[in-house]
Amino acid sequence: MSDAPTRPVTAVILVAAGSGQRLGYGMPKAAVPLGGDPILLHALRGIVAAGVAGQVCVALPPGDDGLRQMLDDFRLELADGGPLLTTVDGGATRADSVRSALAALEDGTEAVLVHDAARALAPESVFHRVAQALAAGALAVIPVIPVVDTVKTVAATTGEDSDIAPELVTGTAPRDELRAVQTPQGFSFATLKAAHEAALQFDESRAAAVTDDAMLVELLGVPVHAVRGASQSLKITTPLDLIIAEGLLEGPLGARWVEG
Numbered sequence: 406m407s408d409a410p411t412r413p414v415t416a417v418i419l420v421a422a423g424s425g426q427r428l429g430y431g432m433p434k435a436a437v438p439l440g441g442d443p444i445l446l447h448a449l450r451g452i453v454a455a456g457v458a459g460q461v462c463v464a465l466p467p468g469d470d471g472l473r474q475m476l477d478d479f480r481l482e483l484a485d486g487g488p489l490l491t492t493v494d495g496g497a498t499r500a501d502s503v504r505s506a507l508a509a510l511e512d513g514t515e516a517v518l519v520h521d522a523a524r525a526l527a528p529e530s531v532f533h534r535v536a537q538a539l540a541a542g543a544l545a546v547i548p549v550i551p552v553v554d555t556v557k558t559v560a561a562t563t564g565e566d567s568d569i570a571p572e573l574v575t576g577t578a579p580r581d582e583l584r585a586v587q588t589p590q591g592f593s594f595a596t597l598k599a600a601h602e603a604a605l606q607f608d609e610s611r612a613a614a615v616t617d618d619a620m621l622v623e624l625l626g627v628p629v630h631a632v633r634g635a636s637q638s639l640k641i642t643t644p645l646d647l648i649i650a651e652g653l654l655e656g657p658l659g660a661r662w663v664e665g
């Protein structure tokens with residue numbers, strides 16, 4: 406008999422309920438076209454291709470019928486044996502969206518990967534590294550990449566225009582200890598549930614400062630493990646990011662892209 410760890414029953418939560426204001430398209434970011442298809446469709450294809458999940462639960466902007474229709478069409482496209490594809494209405498914050506999806510996962514789910522739809526080009530290899538670390542017994546796993554810029558901390562600015570009232574630098578973080586954190590982030594179901602339940606006690610400003618799931622798990626004192634991410638998992642946030650993502654998909658680099 407093999408000693409290899411058995412794979413937990415895994416679900417992916419795909420959070421796609423953000424407004425995408427910084428992209429400036431006047432529509433939810435998940436619906437913005439990338440290479441002719443909505444960002445959300447690219448993210449879904451990546452998850453299905455990775456083959457790590459029995460269920461994919463997508464948190465959608467409430468009331469967005471276009472994205473719901475797109476998901477219905479994608480469900481029909483999925484070959485037999487593809488993951489169960491479900492949806493929930495997203496919440497006011499990303500953490501609210503994750504919580505809604507967590508509550509809607511199938512009974513018996515043992516592991517959860519939480520993925521930003523905005524990281525639409527995350528390669529299969531990153532899903533595999535995260536899922537493998539979970540299967541090997543980690544309770545929390547995040548994909549990371551090295552930081553290339555020098556990173557400074559600053560005092561919160563009081564001026565309205567930071568060009569006129571520059572921020573005061575308070576320190577320089579040691580770059581070799583810094584990592585930029587991506588998704589999919591993987592957790593045991595029980596760990597992620599406990600982390601999000603604890604966060605329900607946060608006041609509004611603390612809740613607004615929650616930018617990923619791992620930071621909630623860290624607060625529980627659960628060890629979080631880092632595996633190698635990939636630079637093509639960029640989070641499409643600004644118009645420049647969209648240009649880069651288009652370039653990765655369609656440009657001459659796309660065909661030769663091998664990283665990760």
Ligand code: C5P
Nearest residue numbers: 420421422423497498499502521522523
């Ligand atoms: O806003 P931010 O860039 O942190 O969003 C990261 C991801 O979380 C995006 O894919 C976005 O759609 C999702 N999100 C969500 N519900 C919210 C806010 C963000 O599902 N209320």
